[in-house]
Amino acid sequence: MSKKQQPIANWEKTNPRAMAVRTLERVKSGAYSNLELNAMIKQADLSERDIHFMTTIVYGVIQHRLTLEYWLEPFVKNPNKLDPWVRELFMTALFQWQYLDKVPKRAVFDETINIAKKRGHDGIRRMVTGTLHAMDRNGLPEIATISDDVKRLSIQESLPEWIINTLIQDYGMTRTVAIAESLNSAPAQSARVNTVVTTVSEVMAELEDDGFTVVPSQVDPLGLRVSNGHVASSQAFKDGKITLQDESAMLMAPSLLIEPDMKVLDAAAAPGGKTTQIATYLDPAQNGVVEALDIHEHKVRLIADNAYRLHVADRVNARVLDARKVDEVFADETFDRILVDAPCSGLGLLRRKPEIRYEKSLADSQQLQKIQLDILNAVAQKLKVGGRLVYGTCTFLKLENDDVIAQFLATHSNFRITKSMIEFDLPVVDDNQLVHIMPDQFGSDGFFIATLERITE
Incomplete structure (x- = not known):
């Protein structure tokens, strides 16, 4: 039995620090943080x-790992040679000590030593005590x-140097600092109102009645x-x-300017958030339909499940x-509108998926650019001629955004950039009509949108 598969002792199941160490071991070995955390919580006996x-x-250790490793390095000769759980134990101790003001240092040290002992x-x-x-x-x-x-910025904000360098190249140092600082803030919980069955005011009132802010x-x-x-546990959801x-x-989706009778293609659709948003503009009585594609069968089932729950x-x-x-x-069909929410590095989602900062590389983005194109x-x-194609990614790297659109237009003279539909007056549209939403602006994910129109055959 490998170390990451060893059974969890009963004493650990009642100890949040010990369970955090177990979770971090498995995430460091390749598990997804959200899935592993949920699995460990189910096994635990915690309030x-x-x-x-x-x-x-x-999440704190994952977000600040490069900082924590920098602090640990002078005190442990070969940190990577430590047992994985011991290394993660040090990470949890440093995080609590340096970032959680309400947790006394004595409690952090005593509990860390106790876990090391058990x-x-x-x-x-x-060794843990002495360190x-x-x-x-x-x-x-x-x-x-x-x-x-x-x-310094890489260590301070715990972002790999290649991301820092790429951001500086794309946006300059001052903006890079602001973006980097914003990525370690807590993600907001956001929801889209389904206008097929309700209104914004109605669902706000319902959620507030149920105790939500x-x-x-x-x-x-x-x-x-x-x-x-x-919110995903709410009755409204x-x-x-x-x-x-x-x-x-x-x-x-709004930038597609969809009419009720249109045929729309959602080219990389799972789990269906944008598919179901597109569907709200369509009328099945007028043969309005969205064809939603994904390469994985289990993800296609997610799209169908979401469409059913949202009554579309x-x-x-x-x-x-x-x-x-x-x-x-x-082969013999064309579409009025096409949405391409392209596979990407996902760096705009770092608040929600902090571990991906350590998993991605510049080479990954270069390879993704080929897939996107x-x-x-x-x-x-x-x-169709006169139709609109909206391309978007949840990353802030121009390599996967501006550069992709530039390369596409260089070989498709029958397309042109047109204005995206942004209902609020947001400072997110550049001189080329490309939309860049950065993580430091509204506390939302980093995102890119380009709206294209086919002007000739």
Whole structure:
């Protein structure tokens, strides 16, 4: 049995710090943080308060890992040679000590040493005890003393240097600092109102009656910011009156300018947030339909499930198909509108998925650019003359955004950029009519949108 599969001791199940260490071990070994955390919470025997504490530690360590490793390095000769659980134990101790003001240092040290004693042998307990006391006695290394600007910002905000360098190249140092700082703030809980069955005012009143705090979105008129509860557990969600969707992502569908009788292609649709948003504009009685594609069967089922919950299943066809092979199924068909929510690095989602910052590389983005262009090239031929194609990603890298559109237009003179539909007056549209929503602007995800029109055959 491997170390990551070892059974969890009963004493750990009642200890939020010990369960956080277990979770972090598995995430560091490749597990998804949200899925692993949920699985560990189900195995634990913790109060709601302790679950919140455990969650705070897990996400805090993931977000600040490069900073925590920088602080640990002077005190442990070969940190990577530590048992994985011991390394994560140090990470949790440093995070609590440096970032959780309400947790006394003595409690952090005592609990950390206690976990070392129970999970390890006496040598590990002595090593952990000595290291913590040395940190306390000598102080942690000052990040401000790092002379290299890129390395200092990388350590300070726990973002790999390649991301920092790319942001500086795209946006300059001042904006890069603001973006980097914003990525470690807590993500907002946002929802889109389903206008097929309700109105914004009605669902706001219902959520408030159920104890939620609700404020209208600053980004999209159908968006809500919801706090003081888990909105996916609300009756409004179960009834299909709202769905979870980031505010930035809500801006793609309106730019299609959909009419009720149109045929729309959603080229990379799972889990269906934008598919179901497109469907709200369509009328099945007028043969309005959205063809929603994804390459994974289980994700196509998610699209269908979401369409059913949101009462738009009668205008959604979800199917397993690689958008690059769209002509194999739709050889003799064209579409009035096409949406390409392209596969991307996802760096605009770092608040929600903090671990991906350590998993991605510049080479990944370069490879994704090829896939993005392949999808655009394939679906563009299926768009009617006069039709609109909206391309978007949840990343802020120009390599996957501006550069993709520039390369596409260089080989498609029958397309042009046209104005995206942004209902609120937001400072997000550049001189080329491209939409960049940055994480430091509204507290929403980083997002890119380009609206294209086919002008000739």
